Amino acid sequence: MDESSRLHDLYDHQILDSNPEKIFDELTYLASLICGTPISLFSLLDKDRQWFKSVYGIELKETSRADGFCHYLLDGATSLFEINDATNDPRFKDSPLVEGFPYISYYAGAPIKSASGNILGALCVIDQKPNSLNDHQKKALQILAGKATNYLKTRKALIDQQKNIELNASRLKQILDNTPGVIFQLRIQGDIDLSFDFISRGIEDIHPNLSDKKMKEQPRSFLQYIHPEDVMGFRQSIRKSASSLSLYKYNFRILSSNGKTKWYKVRATPQHIDQKTVVWFGTLMDVSGIMEYETILEQITFDISHVIRKPLTTLLALNSNLRNHDELNETDLREYSDMINIVIKELDVFTRKIDQFYQLKVADHQDRM
Structure with a gap:
């Protein structure tokens, strides 16, 4: 038996020093009823103590592990450990639990296991006089211990599920907290x-x-x-x-x-x-950046609509004049050429400003990424 592994398994169940639970109280009641004993216990074995998740017929929360009976089940050698008369058994006759309260004379216990096979404790029945169980009672006590084992497994599975939910919730929260916006x-x-x-x-x-x-x-x-x-x-x-x-x-x-x-x-x-x-x-x-871009685009649209309209109107007028003149001398051509160059320069200056602004916005966007 690997005691370190067993204790780790026990602690992982988060059951030690927990509040009473109806399902386990029902098991101890049935154990006493079926076995005809005044006392029954659902015992869990800690490092130095026996702690009782459920008790029937007695007011007791825990005892020393060394003074108890249940630790004899830890080696897994038997499915039922029975002592007919502890007062005459050299292993127990000097125990304070035999010589004093609760004055144990008879003991029978069946192991309670974890899902990984570690023995965590026992479902046991106790009498204050010598006793023995018949085969049906022994089988019933083992069945009840099996039920306790299954309940522990279910309880542990729910605890693990809750841990996973909390862990996933924590991870999700971290992701959401680090998501923009x-x-x-x-x-x-x-x-x-x-x-x-x-x-x-x-x-x-x-x-x-x-x-x-x-x-x-x-x-x-x-x-x-x-x-x-x-x-x-x-x-x-x-x-x-x-x-x-x-x-x-x-x-x-x-x-x-x-x-x-x-x-x-x-x-x-x-x-x-x-x-x-x-x-x-x-x-x-x-969306401040988006709103800013939309404002800029509106301004650009306005500029294109109004600022460019003037040079385009001028070009259209020049084109009309050229079409209406059958004969143009060199002076007229030079004058028209100068006017066209002025319009072209105006358009060039405007388009360069738009391009410079665009390049600045691209650089600003890259710096923010």
């Missing part, structure tokens, strides 16, 4: 009660006064950081989306601590949980 799950009940089931730490990048903790404690406090001109539209768009359960998209501004504004886009999918509750699964992204 904000990822959230918002719950709205009626039009009053707001609460964040989850919000990633990206909320801290929006404003120094915001945090995931604050959002969970004071979800409405977010509204005070929205630009005053956008608050009404923000509220109305939420109500509209909630009533229709349509995809929610809205652009709005946030007032930063230095007085400047940034543009953000919220995108969320609302879903009814019940008649009064809507849950939103969504993201919040900084």
